[in-house]
Amino acid sequence: MSSTLSENQGPETGTARVKRGMAEQLKGGVIMDVVTPEQAKIAEDAGAVAVMALERVPADIRKDGGVARMSDPDMIEGIIDAVSIPVMAKSRIGHFVEAQVLQSLGVDYIDESEVLTPADEVNHSDKWAFTTPFVCGATNLGEALRRIAEGAAMIRSKGEAGTGNVVEAVRHLRQIKNEIARLRGYDNNELYAAAKELRAPYELVKEVAGLGKLPVVLFSAGGVATPADAALMRQLGAEGVFVGSGIFKSGDPAKRAAAIVKATTFYDDPKIVADASRNLGEAMVGINCDTLPEAERYANRGW
Amino acid sequence: MSDALVIGVLALQGDVREHLVALAAAGAVARPVRRPEELAEVDGLVIPGGESTTISKLAVLFGLMEPLRARVRDGMPVYGTCAGMIMLADKILDPRSGQETVGGIDMIVRRNAFGRQNESFEAAVDVKGVAGDPVEGVFIRAPWVESVGAGAEVLAEHGGHIVAVRQGNVLATSFHPELTGDHRVHALFADLVRARRTAESL
Numbered sequence: 001m002s003s004t005l006s007e008n009q010g011p012e013t014g015t016a017r018v019k020r021g022m023a024e025q026l027k028g029g030v031i032m033d034v035v036t037p038e039q040a041k042i043a044e045d046a047g048a049v050a051v052m053a054l055e056r057v058p059a060d061i062r063k064d065g066g067v068a069r070m071s072d073p074d075m076i077e078g079i080i081d082a083v084s085i086p087v088m089a090k091s092r093i094g095h096f097v098e099a100q101v102l103q104s105l106g107v108d109y110i111d112e113s114e115v116l117t118p119a120d121e122v123n124h125s126d127k128w129a130f131t132t133p134f135v136c137g138a139t140n141l142g143e144a145l146r147r148i149a150e151g152a153a154m155i156r157s158k159g160e161a162g163t164g165n166v167v168e169a170v171r172h173l174r175q176i177k178n179e180i181a182r183l184r185g186y187d188n189n190e191l192y193a194a195a196k197e198l199r200a201p202y203e204l205v206k207e208v209a210g211l212g213k214l215p216v217v218l219f220s221a222g223g224v225a226t227p228a229d230a231a232l233m234r235q236l237g238a239e240g241v242f243v244g245s246g247i248f249k250s251g252d253p254a255k256r257a258a259a260i261v262k263a264t265t266f267y268d269d270p271k272i273v274a275d276a277s278r279n280l281g282e283a284m285v286g287i288n289c290d291t292l293p294e295a296e297r298y299a300n301r302g303w
Numbered sequence: 304m305s306d307a308l309v310i311g312v313l314a315l316q317g318d319v320r321e322h323l324v325a326l327a328a329a330g331a332v333a334r335p336v337r338r339p340e341e342l343a344e345v346d347g348l349v350i351p352g353g354e355s356t357t358i359s360k361l362a363v364l365f366g367l368m369e370p371l372r373a374r375v376r377d378g379m380p381v382y383g384t385c386a387g388m389i390m391l392a393d394k395i396l397d398p399r400s401g402q403e404t405v406g407g408i409d410m411i412v413r414r415n416a417f418g419r420q421n422e423s424f425e426a427a428v429d430v431k432g433v434a435g436d437p438v439e440g441v442f443i444r445a446p447w448v449e450s451v452g453a454g455a456e457v458l459a460e461h462g463g464h465i466v467a468v469r470q471g472n473v474l475a476t477s478f479h480p481e482l483t484g485d486h487r488v489h490a491l492f493a494d495l496v497r498a499r500r501t502a503e504s505l
Contacts, residue, residue, distance in 0.1 A: 011462075021443050025386070026353075085357075
């Protein structure tokens with residue numbers, strides 16, 4: 001977009017502040033996985049702050065097996081046209097061409113996601129090279145900081161997508177928060193060794209130690225299925241939640257979606273969370289994560 | 304009533320924390336507002352950036368829309384950024400079905416007028432009433448103001464579009480001063496709140 005001449009200096013797109021600032025606007029909100037324009041409208045009507053457009057929700061990717069890839073551009077554009085809230089879409093880890101395609105489609109955020117089959121088992125995409133901001137998953141602080149070093153403008157704890165089981169989401173968010181708290185107590189001498197241990201750039205480690213939080217927004221993902229799950233993640237320190245299969249794999253998606261939105265805003269008010277939890281119909285059928293074979297654990301993808 | 308200036312931030316969804324920090328830096332006691340009884344205790348209110356459809360829905364759902372309208376009618380100072388600007392417009396050009404606003408400024412806004420996220424940008428903006436260097440404007444899927452009524456004063460434009468407006472005690476910007484660490488716009492708003500409180504106590 002080239003603005004006309006004015007007394008103002010020229011506008012600058014794709015800056016870190018614009019990318020990270022976009023995620024700040026999503027805080028306190030719920031981002032929902034959708035596979036059709038109709039689902040996107042249901043999500044928007046329920047109060048979602050954004051939708052994640054994909055061909056199959058993680059529960060179906062698990063069931064179907066095979067290689068999971070970026071969605072069809074027609075399908076993504078159909079969803080972009082259907083709603084006015086931001087639309088995100090997933091690229092495979094390290095598949096920077098899928099990311100280029102998603103940027104060209106005009107999605108508002110790219111999720112370089114472990115839910116899809118990784119395209120590169122060593123490298124993630126260089127996210128600084130894009131105007132479109134990226135969100136990436138992390139299971140611990142070092143992983144989060146490596147993604148931020150690569151240009152991620154938002155982090156989500158990974159959890160275990162498509163299980164309807166919040167246990168891994170809790171584990172990963174606690175891990176990240178605990179490691180940040182530990183850094184807070186370190187003196188300057190200790191931060192160099194901490195950076196080495198975390199396998200993350202010293203400058204970022206120092207920044208986190210000073211801020212007491214990540215320099216980008218931190219959401220939670222992977223296993224949220226109920227209003228209480230969403231409120232739990234918020235109370236544990238997530239600034240918002242992604243809900244994947246949990247909504248549209250349940251008995252009454254519109255009602256459950258609205259209920260999770262309410263519980264995410266009033267996460268610290270048990271009466272409201274209780275009201276939101278009433279008569280929601282069937283929740284998605286969950287999977288016990290300790291029976292999942294290693295190869296089927298998406299959280300292990302990414303390095 | 305204590306002497307401290309209490310300014311709330313509507314905390315249904317959005318970048319609440321950044322506004323709380325900016326308001327504290329501007330000398331106010333800043334606190335989140337999610338319930339009608341919390342709204343009743345503040346001298347002024349910020350409606351943050353976020354998703355205007357989400358904020359509007361939650362405000363209706365949790366019984367805040369009418370109390371908000373009543374307090375704005377009553378002269379409580381309010382400042383809205385981005386989604387907050389949309390909430391303070393008397394009219395939205397392209398509302399989602401059922402999207403309600405609080406209103407307070409006689410203007411028509413266009414949502415996401417500057418484009419999607421790839422078109423989001425930073426630019427220097429001269430804001431009337433803010434002395435010194437231009438404000439660093441961070442525009443994120445930002446709205447602009449299509450037109451204002453006679454009672455509204457245009458405070459800033461960018462690229463020929465209105466991006467900051469004031470009508471009485473109601474202030475709105477398309478951009479996000481809370482993301483920059485420059486708290487001059489929040490100080491301007493805090494002054495409005497202070498003046499209103501002084502006038503009330505006379």
